[in-house]
Amino acid sequence: MPVIRALPDQLINQIAAGEVVERPAAAVKELVENALDAGAKKIFVTLRDGGLSEIIVSDDGVGMTADDLPRAVARHATSKLPHDDLVHIHSFGFRGEALASLASVSRVSLISRHDDAEQAYQLNVHGGEVGRIQPAARAKGTRVEVRDLFYNAPARQKFMKTPRAEGDAVREQLQRLALAWPHVHFQLTEEGRKAVELIPGREAYSQRLAEVMGHDFMANKTDVHCEQGAMRLRGSISVPSFQAHSTRHQFLYVNNRPVRDKLLMAVLRAAYADLLPQGKHPYAVLFLDLPPDDVDVNVHPTKAEVRLRDAAAVRALMIEGLRSALHTVSHTTGDNLTQHAVQSLRARHAASAMPTVLRDYMPQTMAFEGAAPRVRSHDPLAGGDDQHDAAQSEVRENISQHFPLGAAVAQLHNRYIISQTAEGFVMVDQHAAHERIVYEQLKQHMLEGHVARQMLLLPAIVEVGEQTANALLEHAEVFGKLGLVMDSFGFGSLVVREVPALLQHADIPALVRQLADELHHDHAGEALRERLDHLCATMACHGSVRSGRALNVAEMNALLRQIETTPNTGACNHGRPTHITLSLNDLDKLFER
Ligand SMILES: Nc1ncnc2c1ncn2[C@@H]1O[C@H](COP(=O)(O)OP(=O)(O)O)[C@@H](O)[C@H]1O
Numbered sequence: 001m002p003v004i005r006a007l008p009d010q011l012i013n014q015i016a017a018g019e020v021v022e023r024p025a026a027a028v029k030e031l032v033e034n035a036l037d038a039g040a041k042k043i044f045v046t047l048r049d050g051g052l053s054e055i056i057v058s059d060d061g062v063g064m065t066a067d068d069l070p071r072a073v074a075r076h077a078t079s080k081l082p083h084d085d086l087v088h089i090h091s092f093g094f095r096g097e098a099l100a101s102l103a104s105v106s107r108v109s110l111i112s113r114h115d116d117a118e119q120a121y122q123l124n125v126h127g128g129e130v131g132r133i134q135p136a137a138r139a140k141g142t143r144v145e146v147r148d149l150f151y152n153a154p155a156r157q158k159f160m161k162t163p164r165a166e167g168d169a170v171r172e173q174l175q176r177l178a179l180a181w182p183h184v185h186f187q188l189t190e191e192g193r194k195a196v197e198l199i200p201g202r203e204a205y206s207q208r209l210a211e212v213m214g215h216d217f218m219a220n221k222t223d224v225h226c227e228q229g230a231m232r233l234r235g236s237i238s239v240p241s242f243q244a245h246s247t248r249h250q251f252l253y254v255n256n257r258p259v260r261d262k263l264l265m266a267v268l269r270a271a272y273a274d275l276l277p278q279g280k281h282p283y284a285v286l287f288l289d290l291p292p293d294d295v296d297v298n299v300h301p302t303k304a305e306v307r308l309r310d311a312a313a314v315r316a317l318m319i320e321g322l323r324s325a326l327h328t329v330s331h332t333t334g335d336n337l338t339q340h341a342v343q344s345l346r347a348r349h350a351a352s353a354m355p356t357v358l359r360d361y362m363p364q365t366m367a368f369e370g371a372a373p374r375v376r377s378h379d380p381l382a383g384g385d386d387q388h389d390a391a392q393s394e395v396r397e398n399i400s401q402h403f404p405l406g407a408a409v410a411q412l413h414n415r416y417i418i419s420q421t422a423e424g425f426v427m428v429d430q431h432a433a434h435e436r437i438v439y440e441q442l443k444q445h446m447l448e449g450h451v452a453r454q455m456l457l458l459p460a461i462v463e464v465g466e467q468t469a470n471a472l473l474e475h476a477e478v479f480g481k482l483g484l485v486m487d488s489f490g491f492g493s494l495v496v497r498e499v500p501a502l503l504q505h506a507d508i509p510a511l512v513r514q515l516a517d518e519l520h521h522d523h524a525g526e527a528l529r530e531r532l533d534h535l536c537a538t539m540a541c542h543g544s545v546r547s548g549r550a551l552n553v554a555e556m557n558a559l560l561r562q563i564e565t566t567p568n569t570g571a572c573n574h575g576r577p578t579h580i581t582l583s584l585n586d587l588d589k590l591f592e593r
């Protein structure tokens with residue numbers, strides 16, 4: 001019968017090492033955080049083999065005394081909890097585990113000079129064996145060298161990726177920290193080459209943001225700023241049309257500490273729920289500031305997750321802040337789409353023998369305007385005879401000067417609307433735009449509790465089968481709220497008597513069938529609100545102008561005005577852009593003027 005025994009320290013440290021410093025990026029994070037805790041203004045990191053054979057972190061912080069050195073590598077020894085207070089933690093560290101763990105699974109050498117000391121000292125620890133303190137040469141701060149990570153833990157070694165992948169992870173980790181510390185100079189050298197150099201500038205934060213996130217992000221971001229009592233959210237997020245393929249570009253901080261907290265990431269996802277297509281993610285740099293009492297950082301060995309005292313309040317604050325930031329840009333589709341359009345037009349131009357691509361476009365534009373059906377309404381643009389042409393042009397100029405989406409000039413292939421704006425022109429995908437408008441209106445009406453209904457002159461009878469009919473009828477009340485009133489018609493059929501006024505031209509049987517499909521889908525975990533949004537989206541898709549329908553100028557202008565005044569119209573319900581803007585400047589570029 002084996003007896004219970006206390007594990008030797010070296011083994012305890014090795015076990016902890018598996019969690020705290022599971023890979024080079026985690027080791028770098030711990031070492032850089034130590035340097036930041038020591039008040040460093042310059043932190044230089046060097047890697048060999050992605051950190052697997054060597055990691056060196058040197059800083060110009062306050063340093064350690066000779067007596068500190070052995071304590072620094074002892075387990076649960078820290079200088080950071082002077083009052084044993086786990087609530088008001090102002091440093092990154094406090095668990096006193098990182099150096100002890102690292103020293104147990106690698107060859108560590110500490111060289112440090114305390115600000116008040118005459119000289120520097122060095123201490124080597126190899127696989128947990130602590131050496132003797134020796135004088136060393138160093139002008140200021142601390143240098144920690146970590147060699148042969150996991151050399152004595154072959155099981156761990158198997159989990160390491162290629163040096164390149166480990167190096168990538170380190171770089172990302174460093175950038176994550178650098179965003180929160182714009183006044184600190186960071187440098188990363190990989191295999192003898194400088195890979196990252198972030199020097200604090202005069203506009204430290206915005207400069208750092210641009211350097212880490214890239215200039216495309218800067219051109220396609222919207223700023224977040226929101227407060228509620230002592231809670232605050234600030235930062236920047238991408239406009240819906242600027243999308244990433246993973247969540248890698250989401251940098252979240254709680255009280256300036258980088259976290260990858262599931263709850264916070266879920267809130268971010270929810271804020272973009274109906275703005276992004278499946279599988280696409282926003283870019284985000286978000287700083288959440290909370291009173292220390294409201295958050296517990298001591299729930300995770302690497303402190304990547306936090307526990308919030310009032311998660312609901314934080315969620316509400318974040319949704320409010322993110323949504324209103326998105327709202328301010330919700331009519332626009334982002335600069336990257338314009339760039340994309342210019343590039344692809346250019347590419348096509350280069351490939352074809354045509355002298356100018358736009359020759360393809362402009363004559364069509366003119367022709368279609370003439371061909372558009374005349375309207376009976378009082379639309380000043382709809383004019384008819386030559387006499388009115390001059391006046392008509394003048395009105396168009398006027399409209400295009402005063403409305404962001406300008407004046408409609410043509411419809412292309414019954415699918416796209418071209419409108420002239422003060423600065424250039426806009427191409428609108430009529431179906432995508434209208435779908436979003438109907439969706440937003442339905443949601444709004446639903447929230448206000450009065451979806452306008454329209455009685456059908458001829459009730460629609462839809463045969464869906466016994467089971468589906470029952471499933472739909474079970475939700476009759478919800479559909480009623482959405483303006484869709486239906487009853488059993490017996491034998492697996494339903495009769496639809498009223499529909500939302502917005503959907504009066506929709507193909508009702510097709511809509512009912514798709515709603516039935518939606519119900520079949522497993523939406524477990526979706527809040528009622530999200531589920532209703534889903535149903536609204538399905539209904540909107542059926543209720544909106546299909547591509548392939550000819551619109552007259554008045555109808556096109558009406559649509560443009562609706563896009564301008566409806567929230568979130570930059571993207572359709574599936575996250576595709578609804579319109580693309582090209583300025584005269586962009587056109588000039590195309591013509592190489
Ligand atoms: N770069 C550094 N500069 C100054 N002191 C350091 C540095 N790195 C570590 N230390 C000292 O070593 C102690 C132990 O570090 P660590 O094992 O990371 O635990 P923690 O950071 O949780 O305290 C720290 O509390 C600090 O006093």
Ligand SMILES: [Mg+2]
Nearest residue numbers: 030034093098
């Ligand atoms: Mg530490």
